[in-house]
Amino acid sequence: MTVEVQAKTPEAAQTVLSPGALEFLRALQREFGTRRRELLARRAARQRAFDAGEDPDFLPETRAVREGDWRVAEAPADLMDRRVEITGPAEPKMIINALNSGAKVFMADFEDALSPTWHNVLAGQRALAAAVRRTLVHEAQGKTYRLGEALATLVVRPRGWHLEERHVHVDGAPISASLFDFGLFLFGNAHELLERGSGPYFYLPKLESHLEARLWNDVFNFAQDYLRIPRGTIRATVLIETLPAAFEMDEILFELKDHAAGLNAGRWDYIFSFIKTFRARPDKLLPDRAQVTMTVPFMHAYTELLIKTCHKRGAHAMGGMAAFIPNRKDPEVTERALEKVREDKRREARAGCDGTWVAHPDLIPVAMAEFDAVLGDAPHQKARGREEVAVRAEDLVNADVPGGAVTEAGVRNNINVALQYLSAWLSGTGAAAIHNLMEDAATAEISRAQLWQWRTHGATLEGGERVSEALYRRLKDEELASLQGAHLETAAELLDHLVLNPEFETFLTLRAYAHLD
Numbered sequence: 001m002t003v004e005v006q007a008k009t010p011e012a013a014q015t016v017l018s019p020g021a022l023e024f025l026r027a028l029q030r031e032f033g034t035r036r037r038e039l040l041a042r043r044a045a046r047q048r049a050f051d052a053g054e055d056p057d058f059l060p061e062t063r064a065v066r067e068g069d070w071r072v073a074e075a076p077a078d079l080m081d082r083r084v085e086i087t088g089p090a091e092p093k094m095i096i097n098a099l100n101s102g103a104k105v106f107m108a109d110f111e112d113a114l115s116p117t118w119h120n121v122l123a124g125q126r127a128l129a130a131a132v133r134r135t136l137v138h139e140a141q142g143k144t145y146r147l148g149e150a151l152a153t154l155v156v157r158p159r160g161w162h163l164e165e166r167h168v169h170v171d172g173a174p175i176s177a178s179l180f181d182f183g184l185f186l187f188g189n190a191h192e193l194l195e196r197g198s199g200p201y202f203y204l205p206k207l208e209s210h211l212e213a214r215l216w217n218d219v220f221n222f223a224q225d226y227l228r229i230p231r232g233t234i235r236a237t238v239l240i241e242t243l244p245a246a247f248e249m250d251e252i253l254f255e256l257k258d259h260a261a262g263l264n265a266g267r268w269d270y271i272f273s274f275i276k277t278f279r280a281r282p283d284k285l286l287p288d289r290a291q292v293t294m295t296v297p298f299m300h301a302y303t304e305l306l307i308k309t310c311h312k313r314g315a316h317a318m319g320g321m322a323a324f325i326p327n328r329k330d331p332e333v334t335e336r337a338l339e340k341v342r343e344d345k346r347r348e349a350r351a352g353c354d355g356t357w358v359a360h361p362d363l364i365p366v367a368m369a370e371f372d373a374v375l376g377d378a379p380h381q382k383a384r385g386r387e388e389v390a391v392r393a394e395d396l397v398n399a400d401v402p403g404g405a406v407t408e409a410g411v412r413n414n415i416n417v418a419l420q421y422l423s424a425w426l427s428g429t430g431a432a433a434i435h436n437l438m439e440d441a442a443t444a445e446i447s448r449a450q451l452w453q454w455r456t457h458g459a460t461l462e463g464g465e466r467v468s469e470a471l472y473r474r475l476k477d478e479e480l481a482s483l484q485g486a487h488l489e490t491a492a493e494l495l496d497h498l499v500l501n502p503e504f505e506t507f508l509t510l511r512a513y514a515h516l517d
């Protein structure tokens with residue numbers, strides 16, 4: 001058995017998916033595929049303990065790491081000042097617009113913002129390879145897009161450990177999507193990036209434990225040796241976007257030490273993970289999605305701990321994504337988005353973040369101004385230790401949202417957004433503006449997870465009615481009737497399953513992937 005591509009590879013993508021690249025992917029999967037599966041089984045075992053009533057907590061066995069005196073490696077020059085990072089799906093036009101945008105960093109996404117059709121993942125890899133070599137050109141709507149002179153630093157986000165790329169099989173089974181995205185980008189671009197004075201930089205999504213960070217670290221060492229580049233060349237910023245990982249921030253940085261470039265507060269997946277972790281707990285119901293803001297106690301506690309942890313270890317502490325996006329055709333929507341984003345970035349910069357994320361190029365000036373006001377000419381504010389922060393385990397698991405309520409409007413909104421997002425995703429679009437908010441896989445996960453949570457535990461709406469299967473079906477039919485678009489029927493079937501199945505599905509993208517392509 002060997003490595004097999006299960007789908008037609010467009011001719012243009014054959015340079016990316018070269019025999020050498022496939023050989024490298026095979027080596028990665030053979031070396032790390034089993035450990036990946038063991039760690040996924042460990043996630044499930046841990047969840048069974050949470051379902052039985054255990055709360056996540058700091059690990060006794062890693063106390064020495066938390067209390068030890070160590071720091072991560074110094075950031076490379078082009079990741080030293082990352083005050084504003086723009087993110088977007090790894091698509092040619094987005095890549096050009098983002099690299100030209102004036103942001104310090106561009107995170108090219110194969111995870112939350114990309115619908116992983118075979119076409120999309122290959123087109124993304126191809127476009128990134130051309131972007132690294134400064135040759136990327138794209139034609140759309142009668143316009144030619146080219147890269148300018150001053151470009152943002154490129155960071156790539158491969159898909160998470162839970163996903164597989166079913167179009168490539170190694171020894172008869174699908175390859176890990178993380179290894180596929182990471183391996184293909186690294187193989188094709190590591191040497192070129194180094195020759196150009198940069199390096200292979202990654203964002204690592206959806207980790208649930210330091211053992212998963214250890215796996216990434218071992219993948220990095222293996223890959224660097226294979227490609228004959230020095231260990232420590234790869235640099236990774238880890239998203240702390242699951243509740244279990246919030247208890248292992250020190251440990252995650254420690255595992256990646258020489259490869260670590262920071263932590264990022266991935267707020268949307270974090271909220272999703274909070275719901276998922278406490279799926280069996282009626283005492284942990286969250287209110288309407290719009291009310292779970294960054295200032296509610298558990299979100300505040302988590303970001304404070306992230307900043308403190310990073311600065312103690314010499315790592316960048318990165319803020320997250322405000323979902324409000326401007327609309328160039330609607331000044332009122334734009335004004336509201338700018339105001340909301342300004343408020344969010346001001347809070348992050350003042351709290352000690354060294355940088356933040358924006359979803360749209362028109363938000364860069366606002367975010368930049370707020371970080372400039374705090375950082376001035378300094379590239380970061382790691383010297384602010386935030387030693388006064390004292391976050392306890394109970395602060396991270398406290399589900400109180402002062403003034404929060406579950407409303408019919410909230411149920412309807414979750415149904416509407418989930419349907420629209422699923423239909424976009426099935427059509428090959430992984431990030432979309434819906435009701436003037438950026439929606440991607442992480443935000444859609446919150447919507448469908450809340451519906452499951454409220455239905456399973458019979459949450460009481462403000463008017464006294466309880467959320468039930470009948471209520472969900474009635475509102476879903478009404479929302480569905482108001483929508484138009486491709487794949488809505490499949491989206492509705494998927495949502496019914498995600499909301500009504502007695503078992504909580506761990507990721508919507510796992511189930512929806514069967515319907516893609």
Ligand SMILES: CC(=O)SCCNC(=O)CCNC(=O)[C@H](O)C(C)(C)COP(=O)(O)OP(=O)(O)OC[C@H]1O[C@@H](n2cnc3c(N)ncnc32)[C@H](O)[C@@H]1OP(=O)(O)O
Pocket residue numbers: 086087088089093094095097098109112113268269321325326327328358359360361431432433437438439440442443
């Ligand atoms: C929870 C998380 O993981 S957050 C990170 C993952 N999510 C993301 O990265 C989402 C990023 N944002 C986006 O994908 C987009 O902004 C969307 C889909 C929400 C909206 O995109 P559009 O509908 O194209 O917005 P709009 O029409 O206002 O765009 C105007 C221009 O800005 C460009 N643009 C918009 N967002 C971006 C971006 N993030 N990066 C680069 N360019 C962008 C568009 O391509 C368009 O360019 P053009 O004028 O050359 O045609």
Ligand SMILES: O=CC(=O)O
Pocket residue numbers: 112239241265266267268269270320321442
């Ligand atoms: O990936 C980011 C998030 O908020 O989720």
Ligand SMILES: [Mg+2]
Pocket residue numbers: 112205206239241266268269442
């Ligand atoms: Mg995320």
